Amino acid sequence: MGSIIDTYTEKFRKSSELYDQGHSIVPGGGHQSRVQKPFPYFVNTAKGSRKIDVDGNKIIDYMMGFGSLILGHSHPVVVEKIYRQIQNGTHLGALSELELIWGRKVKDLIPSAERVRFTSSGTEATLLAMRLARGYTGKKKIIKFVEHYHGWHDYAIPQSGLNTEFGIPKDTLSSTVVLEPKINLIEDYLEKNDDVAGIIFEATGGHWGQFPLQNPTFVMDLRKLTVKHDVVMIMDEVICGFRMSKGGAQKRFGVIPDLTTMAKIVAGGLPGGAVAGNQKIMSLLSEKNGVQKMFHPGTFNANPVSATAGIATLELIAKEQINHKADLAAQKLKLGLREVLHKREVQGHVHGVSSIVHLVLGVEGKESDEGVSDVSHSELARATMGNIPKMLKLAFLNEGIDIMGGMGFFVSAVHSEDDINETVEKFEKVINALRSDGVI
Numbered sequence: 001m002g003s004i005i006d007t008y009t010e011k012f013r014k015s016s017e018l019y020d021q022g023h024s025i026v027p028g029g030g031h032q033s034r035v036q037k038p039f040p041y042f043v044n045t046a047k048g049s050r051k052i053d054v055d056g057n058k059i060i061d062y063m064m065g066f067g068s069l070i071l072g073h074s075h076p077v078v079v080e081k082i083y084r085q086i087q088n089g090t091h092l093g094a095l096s097e098l099e100l101i102w103g104r105k106v107k108d109l110i111p112s113a114e115r116v117r118f119t120s121s122g123t124e125a126t127l128l129a130m131r132l133a134r135g136y137t138g139k140k141k142i143i144k145f146v147e148h149y150h151g152w153h154d155y156a157i158p159q160s161g162l163n164t165e166f167g168i169p170k171d172t173l174s175s176t177v178v179l180e181p182k183i184n185l186i187e188d189y190l191e192k193n194d195d196v197a198g199i200i201f202e203a204t205g206g207h208w209g210q211f212p213l214q215n216p217t218f219v220m221d222l223r224k225l226t227v228k229h230d231v232v233m234i235m236d237e238v239i240c241g242f243r244m245s246k247g248g249a250q251k252r253f254g255v256i257p258d259l260t261t262m263a264k265i266v267a268g269g270l271p272g273g274a275v276a277g278n279q280k281i282m283s284l285l286s287e288k289n290g291v292q293k294m295f296h297p298g299t300f301n302a303n304p305v306s307a308t309a310g311i312a313t314l315e316l317i318a319k320e321q322i323n324h325k326a327d328l329a330a331q332k333l334k335l336g337l338r339e340v341l342h343k344r345e346v347q348g349h350v351h352g353v354s355s356i357v358h359l360v361l362g363v364e365g366k367e368s369d370e371g372v373s374d375v376s377h378s379e380l381a382r383a384t385m386g387n388i389p390k391m392l393k394l395a396f397l398n399e400g401i402d403i404m405g406g407m408g409f410f411v412s413a414v415h416s417e418d419d420i421n422e423t424v425e426k427f428e429k430v431i432n433a434l435r436s437d438g439v440i
């Protein structure tokens, strides 16, 4: 058996060549979030739970469009509707009823959504939500939490895991306050500072729950604090929305935020996002007495193709047991991975809420009934850094399985029992490879 890197280099040869070519065309050789060492791989096609790369490798996919594809790749119903819409116009240069139908679907599912405004990405959604919070309160600061990721705009970058604030003015950075997600620290900060407009957070914890919050308690306590201090609560459901339940994390935890940010599933896996919230705050985006207070244009916002994919996806989520199926498959995957860890005496643990699974190697732990790891954030941080996740990702790819961020799985409603069984079987081979290379 060759080393993990040698096997990867051999199996993904054509990707390596394309990556070399890429450097003279796009900075970094390819889009940043998809690049990895020693080189990234290039995919040609995807369908259901699988994708095929340029070397012909067949891969069980747990990236699932970075969490966008709870229905799997190219769901036939969604594809058919997109295809028809493309024939009827991709940009109509006017309002389209599709925006209203899409908005109604969001309102029907998301408890806090009295009004909905569409954007073209999750980054734009969190930017707009922060602007709304500032406009509504007349205050400047936004609190975010360590390792919580809200996209790549200037106000979201600090301590988001992107590790650089290069190119962002200090004045801009100073309006984002980064705290540990601990209720007593937040309370203390709010008591001593009256310039906070809003608090934004990932509903299940930093990096789609890799650093889990002790929910539902944390979110409930945060809601009480934000009400007490008149601070706008922005629940970032870009990942959790329509996944933690049909109505997202807020429905699962029974907490109504002032504003909710969404993307990914909301647009059926196409580019798109949304901010939803209470009518009072959202009305800042309407004209009042002939005056438009807050601007939010955007050529492709609420475009008919993304709207169509979003409507089709939300309809299926509303009508069918999509969440239930994905949750069951994830549960089976968790049990299987755990069994292998136990059988092969590998230090590690598995946790995750709903259809998200986090595999942590190197740190023992247990998960609560809510899928929350009992390990401290600092220990989890230690496990997510360093060599293990990088090699885990490559070792899984060598076995024809693609995992998210080196240690996570976005499970969809189309991951079959065979997919899960195959993944668990291959995990044994992954462990062999990691051991043989001295990684674990």
Ligand SMILES: Cc1ncc(COP(=O)(O)O)c(C=O)c1O
Binding pocket: 066, 121, 122, 123, 124, 126, 149, 150, 151, 152, 202, 208, 236, 237, 238, 239, 263, 264, 273
């Ligand atoms: C919680 C969260 N918020 C915001 C974003 C940014 O969304 P986008 O990549 O669509 O800009 C992401 C992206 O992964 C996310 O996970």
